[in-house]
Amino acid sequence: MRMDERKKRVLAAVVQDYILTGEPVGSRTIARRYNLGVSPATIRNEMADLEEMGLLEQPHTSAGRIPSDSGYRYYVDCLMAPEKLTPAEEEYVRRRYNQKMLEIEQVLEETARLLSEMTAYTAVALGPYQNNAVLEQVQVLPVYSTNKALLVAITSTGLVEHRLFVIPENVTPEDLSRISRVLNAKLQGLALEELRLEVLKDIYREVAEHRGLIKQVIDLLQQVLALESGEKVYLEGILNILSQPEFKNLEKVKDILAFLEREEALRRIFNAAPGSGLTVRIGQENKEEGIDKCSVVTISYAVEGRIRGKVGLLGPTRMHYSRAISVLQCVADSLSRALEQFYR
Amino acid sequence: MRMDERKKRVLAAVVQDYILTGEPVGSRTIARRYNLGVSPATIRNEMADLEEMGLLEQPHTSAGRIPSDSGYRYYVDCLMAPEKLTPAEEEYVRRRYNQKMLEIEQVLEETARLLSEMTAYTAVALGPYQNNAVLEQVQVLPVYSTNKALLVAITSTGLVEHRLFVIPENVTPEDLSRISRVLNAKLQGLALEELRLEVLKDIYREVAEHRGLIKQVIDLLQQVLALESGEKVYLEGILNILSQPEFKNLEKVKDILAFLEREEALRRIFNAAPGSGLTVRIGQENKEEGIDKCSVVTISYAVEGRIRGKVGLLGPTRMHYSRAISVLQCVADSLSRALEQFYR
């Protein structure tokens, strides 16, 4: 069976109408609403063909057709018209990023919120990636009235992490400040994976005492800056899932929420997309449990040409793809620009 | 109508059975399962009385009875037998707190997780309160390759906050370190509300230049340590709500989730309880929107006799109160002890 022009128009009509209404769409509806210039009977024939090709399916004999995963796939790849955001919306996005946001965490959280608000889907922001990150700054501060110290680390990706830890009795604030100086001198510019034994030895040469303490600090550093700790997941608009008519069934909602609660699964889904650019994964194409009735649209954001993380949307397969993609592109673009400025 | 001994036993039986099964309970069931030594007919009379007293209600004529909010209230206040946790469970809780947890955020997050896991309800941990907190330590660190600096503040409650901010071109790392010294000398031990103009003037007297910068730092400090920023909300086990048979109705679930998404509302509910100790709020007693079919049990945790925050559980009014309370008490106790050690 070949895909001719009219079949495409029928498929597009079915997908669009179904996305709009959520009801299976029949031949009569299409004939009436989309003037293809042919009768319902002709459209019926085309729909039967499209079903045989696996692009449409019927919930039951006497219902209209709904797109299959492949149907959506074809629509997204070949038929969908890109939908421009209105200037007002673009302006709105720009304004949201013009607020003073100095911490990258804040920027990403705000991004997820913006996305979910503009699309009424569940939004995710992920990042920043810590591969290629190097240590910018390390500091060990005394916490005066306790037996603790605070380790603060800043990476080149703008991530700030800290951790309190117990120090031995005999360590003075001066010791800590000296250790900070040495650590900074030795570690600055090092990639996280380079925090190895050699470095430790090198540092030992500088500082005679407090070896245990230094070892402890380096261990903590590795812990705190472990790769996955950088890829934080910001999730917004969970409630939106419940508003989708296809998820009236409590069981499905449960599956999806269970998925969203498993942060590693979320990370996997979002990082599965190869490299940069826009990815649309539809229904069964999502290999994680619980979201085989969902579509996930992701796009990466970058700073200075290097991918720093992902943002994306999760909704039903009956997703308003063109809208979702436009919003995502606009937001990712503004986000990249905001971060560009952030990293200077 | 007076409450006699037998009425109490019948009410207790109804509540217990309903909590157990989730089904309206009839007179026959009670006669069979709880041997009160009287016939179903007698129990029927008692139940009619209890209904008239407003403690029980009937979903419809031919169904059994279910407890009303007042019924639960009476049960919780007067009838409920405290339920001890098994030694194994107490040991389990203790073990969970024996892990190395050095950041208070981590401890509270873990607490919420533990609570939700042990009760299958939604769990909340809130804190630490920042009233009475004083500044422990302030530091401004240069971030070398950028035009930014990092402000780090530690309060006496163990809260660590940081914020990146842009500094003028002409500020050197030495300047920052000097500023840090002065800030520390002047601000240490000060309550957050005391960061006022006088302090600023006092500092200006020490440092001739960089007044703008110092002003900026103080402003940031106030922002970062604003009261509510301390009372973080840790939420776990949202999914548990969906498992409750009374929330099969999607609308109710939506209401509850909407409530849980509004952090201020959560804070209000948890802080509404006067002072310390255990609070049980049942159904309509909860004045926030969306949770009038839920019960909220809260308890405060304290360090050195001072309340530092709250933990609690949210479930259906058909909650296993004795279990919830026991778990909560045990966990709050362990939490307090863990923090005692944390603050040394």
Added chain:
DNA sequence: TTTAGCACTCTTAAGCCAAGAGTGCTAAGA
């Protein structure tokens, strides 16, 4: 190749009925 016409299928909502659960009332018994 297109389309009008029509029989056919399947869902949905409504109505009805029988079964089951549980009640309230009454009258007899302790």
Added chain:
DNA sequence: TCTTAGCACTCTTGGCTTAAGAGTGCTAAA
């Protein structure tokens, strides 16, 4: 006076039937 057996009554639930409605697929004619 309190308790309880007995019974009629009410209300929900599930199953069944029916009618309406939507939409299809097929056939035959244009």
